[in-house]
């Protein structure tokens with residue numbers, strides 16, 4: 001099969017409607033079947049809702065606080081979650097995740113580990129990655145992303161070499177809050193990356209213009225950060241009644257509405273809301289169940305929220 005045809009088929013299968021509907025999960029896990037999306041570069045399926053860790057898991061050394069985060073992780077995995085995202089920038093989040101993974105054990109915590117390299121100098125990248133890996137206690141990361149493109153020219157070749165050597169599964173880049181979209185676009189055009197992470201939510205929709213269509217065209221999986229604008233979006237929305245159409249897509253509250261909007265964009269592989277609450281993580285994972293809004297409802301959702 002020629003390369004063009006193969007990449008076309010990968011893209012088509014990554015976007016196939018079947019990928020939007022719940023798929024089977026391994027028999028040993030008593031979790032509900034969540035909606036998944038395929039990573040275009042591999043075909044691997046991932047649940048469309050993951051877990052962030054900025055601020056919420058930066059709880060220091062306090063044992064009770066670490067155990068509380070482990071309970072959030074337990075509820076996340078019990079609901080069928082896979083991807084947890086962190087960074088050396090997030091204070092104690094990495095060792096807190098490591099504590100949770102060790103406490104739960106690998107059978108109860110089938111994590112897809114999404115980490116970042118965040119240091120200006122390429123020379124210091126490998127040592128930072130190794131320290132992060134020790135904090136998590138995983139044999140290797142599933143995904144390493146260059147955080148906010150810091151030093152990307154030096155880090156990307158090293159990450160791609162790690163991937164080629166089998167010491168890493170996927171390579172990506174990140175940005176947030178609409179920063180450096182032109183640079184992100186240039187890297188998406190020129191580098192063989194598997195993932196791009198960016199901000200996208202009911203109010204911050206700049207990525208729809210260029211980056212999300214480009215990700216589809218290039219077969220790059222999109223991770224969405226700040227789906228709740230650090231919580232501010234939900235605090236605003238919760239002052240308003242839930243619209244009638246929310247029930248049509250099985251949403252029990254604004255958090256699920258906000259997440260369903262994000263993950264129903266065909267380019268999006270996974271949204272990674274952060275939370276310190278077991279009740280909230282359960283609510284958030286519920287957004288990966290039930291009907292996914294179509295294009296017409298997506299427009300209605302965005303118009304409704306913009307008008308509030």
Ligand SMILES: NC(=O)c1ccc[n+]([C@@H]2O[C@H](COP(=O)([O-])OP(=O)(O)OC[C@H]3O[C@@H](n4cnc5c(N)ncnc54)[C@H](OP(=O)(O)O)[C@@H]3O)[C@@H](O)[C@H]2O)c1
Nearest residue numbers: 052053054174176225226227228229230231255273274276
């Ligand atoms: N450049 C980058 O690479 C970059 C930049 C930004 C973010 N990120 C990643 O993306 C993740 C998500 O972004 P974020 O943490 O900035 O913001 P976010 O996920 O949009 O919002 C997190 C906030 O939402 C609240 N929340 C979560 N679920 C809720 C629910 N069901 N109901 C009510 N409130 C809820 C949380 O409070 P509670 O604790 O009370 O639930 C928390 O304060 C980060 O944690 C990080 O992993 C990466």
